[in-house]
Amino acid sequence: MKEYGGYIEFESYYNNMLHEDAIALNCGRGALAYLCEAKKIKKLHLPYFLCSSVPDLCDRIGVKYSYYHVDKIFNPLFEQALGKDEWLYIVNFYGQLNNDVISAWKKKYGKIIVDNAQSYYQMPVEGVDTLYTCRKFFGVADGAFLYTDLKLDRKIPRDESFERMHFLLGRYERGANEFYSEYVANNRIFSTEPVKRMSRLTENLLHGINYEFVCKRRTDNFIFLHENFEQINKLPLNVPKGAFMYPLYLENGAKVRKELQQKKIYIPMLWPNVLNNCAPDSLEYRYADNILPIPIDQRYGEEDMKFLLEEIKNEIER
Numbered sequence: 001m002k003e004y005g006g007y008i009e010f011e012s013y014y015n016n017m018l019h020e021d022a023i024a025l026n027c028g029r030g031a032l033a034y035l036c037e038a039k040k041i042k043k044l045h046l047p048y049f050l051c052s053s054v055p056d057l058c059d060r061i062g063v064k065y066s067y068y069h070v071d072k073i074f075n076p077l078f079e080q081a082l083g084k085d086e087w088l089y090i091v092n093f094y095g096q097l098n099n100d101v102i103s104a105w106k107k108k109y110g111k112i113i114v115d116n117a118q119s120y121y122q123m124p125v126e127g128v129d130t131l132y133t134c135r136k137f138f139g140v141a142d143g144a145f146l147y148t149d150l151k152l153d154r155k156i157p158r159d160e161s162f163e164r165m166h167f168l169l170g171r172y173e174r175g176a177n178e179f180y181s182e183y184v185a186n187n188r189i190f191s192t193e194p195v196k197r198m199s200r201l202t203e204n205l206l207h208g209i210n211y212e213f214v215c216k217r218r219t220d221n222f223i224f225l226h227e228n229f230e231q232i233n234k235l236p237l238n239v240p241k242g243a244f245m246y247p248l249y250l251e252n253g254a255k256v257r258k259e260l261q262q263k264k265i266y267i268p269m270l271w272p273n274v275l276n277n278c279a280p281d282s283l284e285y286r287y288a289d290n291i292l293p294i295p296i297d298q299r300y301g302e303e304d305m306k307f308l309l310e311e312i313k314n315e316i317e318r
Helices: 028-039 053-061 099-109 166-173 177-189 200-206 211-229 253-261 283-290 302-317
Strands: 023-025 043-047 064-070 086-091 112-115 129-133 144-147 245-249 291-295
Touching (some): 211 245, 253 302
């Protein structure tokens, strides 16, 4: 029953939302679980270079999986035929796989899933099941979008986010360290969450974002760093639209990451599980350990990029 009067709640926003036509769900894992159920997927072929959340989800929902390697520019090294109810799961690392590349994989295998969690501004290839994760790009606690041609015919409950917002609100007014444990705890929630529709709160926040500004800021920051690091970066890179992070691959990236942390420059290791799953001389191990994903998001402008550039170069030259 609708309430009238009383105190005013959080503001409602009415801007156009990117991925308005996609299925709005609670998280990336929820989007993949939805897809596996809708298409009756029995097995996925996954890259070794991947966080543990996807195989963990497969274990939970009873989907089998195997692994394949990627090459130096993140293309799948996959040549086998897909069996019945098997799908190829392609991760668009740092937005480096453009839609022409994805279309070629679609033409070759048909049954592919594209994980665009790191390429929010890259629209899906027509007919390709594609998922996006909101919290990697914006200040929300959850949320994901899924493009697919099949919808589940069962009722899906709506998620609620209000109890997950404390670490985001705290981070807005104080430092990251004070709320980091809450951030980690929030990430763990999704390991057991069932498929749900996106919460009203998250959907509302996504309607309040200036997507054009965010896209330009992220792209400009990526370009600035690439122009200054291209000669020492061991990764050959394209410039993606609305980039996720700038991946700087160094021989001693792990050491540089540790030193920068002492200066409150937090460069994550995105897939620490890879160090346990792959041999030390493998490309995946070296990438996980030594790629520095430098933050280039909408919070930062050119002066911030100049500061990061100087600090990182100082550590490299030490």
